[in-house]
Amino acid sequence: MASIPNLNTLGGGRRGHRLRGGRGTTPTHEDATADSVERGRDQVVQQTDHDASSSRMSAVALGYLDDPYARTFFGHDTEIPKRYPIINRGTYVRTKAIDRLVKQFLDVRPTQKKQIVSLGAGSDTRFFRLVDESSASNLHLVYHELDFEANVNRKRTTLRQSAELSRLLKSGGDRGLTYHLHALDLRDLAVKSPPEIPSLDPQLPTLLISECCLCYLPHETAAAVLDYFSMHIPGSMALVLYEPIRPFDAFGKTMVTNLASRGIHLQTLKRYSTLEAQQGRLRLAGLSDGQAARDVLQLYDDDDWMAPEERERIEKLEWLDEVEEWQLLASHYCVAWGWRGEAFGEAWASRGGSSSIRNIQMI
Numbered sequence: 280m281a282s283i284p285n286l287n288t289l290g291g292g293r294r295g296h297r298l299r300g301g302r303g304t305t306p307t308h309e310d311a312t313a314d315s316v317e318r319g320r321d322q323v324v325q326q327t328d329h330d331a332s333s334s335r336m337s338a339v340a341l342g343y344l345d346d347p348y349a350r351t352f353f354g355h356d357t358e359i360p361k362r363y364p365i366i367n368r369g370t371y372v373r374t375k376a377i378d379r380l381v382k383q384f385l386d387v388r389p390t391q392k393k394q395i396v397s398l399g400a401g402s403d404t405r406f407f408r409l410v411d412e413s414s415a416s417n418l419h420l421v422y423h424e425l426d427f428e429a430n431v432n433r434k435r436t437t438l439r440q441s442a443e444l445s446r447l448l449k450s451g452g453d454r455g456l457t458y459h460l461h462a463l464d465l466r467d468l469a470v471k472s473p474p475e476i477p478s479l480d481p482q483l484p485t486l487l488i489s490e491c492c493l494c495y496l497p498h499e500t501a502a503a504v505l506d507y508f509s510m511h512i513p514g515s516m517a518l519v520l521y522e523p524i525r526p527f528d529a530f531g532k533t534m535v536t537n538l539a540s541r542g543i544h545l546q547t548l549k550r551y552s553t554l555e556a557q558q559g560r561l562r563l564a565g566l567s568d569g570q571a572a573r574d575v576l577q578l579y580d581d582d583d584w585m586a587p588e589e590r591e592r593i594e595k596l597e598w599l600d601e602v603e604e605w606q607l608l609a610s611h612y613c614v615a616w617g618w619r620g621e622a623f624g625e626a627w628a629s630r631g632g633s634s635s636i637r638n639i640q641m642i
């Protein structure tokens with residue numbers, strides 16, 4: 280990892296790369312070096328999926344989450360990792376909070392066909408859990424997952440090799456839940472003539488999910504990716520994101536240094552460093568009807584998000600003596616969501632949606 284230079288000093292990024300190739304000039308030695316540095320950097324980002332998948336596996340194995348598909352994507356032959364209790368609890372809160380926002384969207388106007396686009400989906404299992412959960416409902420859903428080719432290929436292989444997942448995909452498809460897995464570098468959406476995403480239906484109310492993904496892009500690129508969807512989907516659209524915040528205090532600085540030592544640079548972290556900045560970003564992205572944000576600690580401590588009996592169950596799973604560390608860690612990650620369109624207003628305004636904007640602005 281030490282050989283990977285500071286990514287923030289590289290400049291240009293993907294746009295520069297595309298220009299180098301696009302002008303028809305002979306690539307220079309510097310171009311080749313820059314390309315190989317960029318590839319190394321991308322690999323580090325791609326491998327963060329293994330971290331996410333390991334954390335999910337740990338939380339599932341210990342009973343925090345009920346996810347029958349985590350093991351399949353993690354790998355049956357790989358030893359189950361054991362994360363620290365505070366990490367398991369964080370994984371639990373993050374997953375449940377996003378699940379709840381997704382469910383509220385799907386439950387509103389239940390007969391309306393809807394679309395979800397998961398940016399940097401990695402080994403995420405949400406679609407497969409939704410197929411299970413929706414067996415009794417008449418949900419119509421188009422679900423897209425986007426990630427780098429390397430990660431998509433791995434997921435495709437797992438899907439092909441798992442009879443259970445193949446069956447699930449088929450039964451979901453028969454009931455109107457269609458799944459599309461796209462190999463796509465999101466930065467390619469941030470150029471002048473971006474590609475079309477096959478089967479993306481611009482007429483459907485669309486929920487974008489970025490669970491620790493857009494933070495890996497330069498902030499202009501992350502904003503341009505959101506612009507891409509905003510321009511392609513004229514009607515109801517929303518984004519739910521999960522990512523770190525507060526990089527400037529002592530804990531935040533340590534978090535940034537630790538990640539940097541692994542070659543990981545969260546490029547939007549300083550720009551969207553607070554809950555308010557996250558909400559402002561959502562507003563600027565055209566999600567003008569409502570924005571809200573909560574850090575993980577707020578979500579965990581709020582009875583409206585976490586039923587007291589569920590909190591009690593979680594606290595019995597593992598002894599957590601580092602309460603202060605939990606509070607620090609949990610206050611450095613947030614879930615933020617913003618929307619335009621009535622479907623999302625109905626889904627989110629009454630429970631933790633626009634009403635929480637007022638709460639948040641008082642913090």
Ligand SMILES: C[S@@+](CC[C@H](N)C(=O)[O-])C[C@H]1O[C@@H](n2cnc3c(N)ncnc32)[C@H](O)[C@@H]1O
Nearest residue numbers: 325327328331399400401426427464465490492
């Ligand atoms: C930390 S992982 C999270 C995976 C998944 N969302 C989850 O929460 O389990 C980040 C994911 O974003 C993907 N990603 C980051 N930058 C991307 C880009 N430019 N294009 C496509 N995928 C990207 C990575 O490959 C990786 O799978």
